[in-house]
Amino acid sequence: xxxxxxxxxxxxxxxxxxxxxDCTYDTSDPSYGLFWYKQPSSGEMIFLIYQGSYDQQNATExxxxxxxxxxxKSANLVISASQLGDSAMYFCAMxxxxxxxxxxxxxxxxxxxxxS
Amino acid sequence: NAGVTQTPKFRVLKTGQSMTLxxxxxxxxxxxxxxxxxxxxxxxxxxxxxxxxxxxxxxVPDGYNVSRLKKQNFLLGLESAAPSQTSVYFCASSYPRxxxxxxxxxxxxxxxxxx
Numbered sequence: 001x002x003x004x005x006x007x008x009x010x011x012x013x014x015x016x017x018x019x020x021x022d023c024t025y026d027t028s029d030p031s032y033g034l035f036w037y038k039q040p041s042s043g044e045m046i047f048l049i050y051q052g053s054y055d056q057q058n059a060t061e062x063x064x065x066x067x068x069x070x071x072x073k074s075a076n077l078v079i080s081a082s083q084l085g086d087s088a089m090y091f092c093a094m095x096x097x098x099x100x101x102x103x104x105x106x107x108x109x110x111x112x113x114x115x116s
Numbered sequence: 117n118a119g120v121t122q123t124p125k126f127r128v129l130k131t132g133q134s135m136t137l138x139x140x141x142x143x144x145x146x147x148x149x150x151x152x153x154x155x156x157x158x159x160x161x162x163x164x165x166x167x168x169x170x171x172x173x174x175x176v177p178d179g180y181n182v183s184r185l186k187k188q189n190f191l192l193g194l195e196s197a198a199p200s201q202t203s204v205y206f207c208a209s210s211y212p213r214x215x216x217x218x219x220x221x222x223x224x225x226x227x228x229x230x231x
Contacts (some may be wrong), residue, residue: 033217043225045222050217052217090177093159102212104151
């Protein structure tokens with residue numbers, strides 16, 4: 001079973017609109033972290049936002065927020081007021097504290113296209 | 117502020133050739149990782165290291181070897197390159213705790229083509 005599932009291969013949104021990118025996860029570890037990374041066409045991996053499994057409030061970073069629903073095991077990324085520069089691939093990832101090496105487990109990604 | 121530096125950025129090899137990818141980090145991170153990214157697959161873990169002198173296998177280790185002789189460097193080797201190893205390779209480093217807010221920091225990637 002996949003540990004990180006991103007069900008939207010591609011999303012399309014117009015500038016200034018909000019968009020939600022879906023992510024569900026599967027773990028039995030009570031201590032874990034959820035991350036979102038952005039990968040523009042230039043290829044680098046850019047860290048966007050983090051949510052810890054014990055965090056009571058949803059994380060926010062500027063125009064990014066994470067809609068964390070622990071019971072449903074979902075960690076959706078919300079981008080408010082989309083900009084053309086938001087066009088990129090977005091990856092949801094998880095680190096489990098009990099996992100040796102605590103490596104990131106990635107979803108397959110969602111391609112976001114923002115149009116004017 | 118260098119962060120994580122990967123060399124080379126691009127490389128074309130012939131089947132059977134060998135090469136080493138170098139990763140260097142200047143953040144004093146204990147943990148280092150090598151991932152590969154293939155179309156539609158996300159990033160998958162090849163090998164990782166939790167400290168100088170220690171390495172371990174990840175999800176897709178076959179055909180690769182690694183070494184961590186110095187804390188700041190993590191080398192990925194291909195002994196006999198195969199076309200299936202055509203991919204983009206990312207190195208990353210981080211502090212140990214998986215449930216802390218410290219993200220993994222990534223290099224810019226190495227695009228490797230095996231003909």
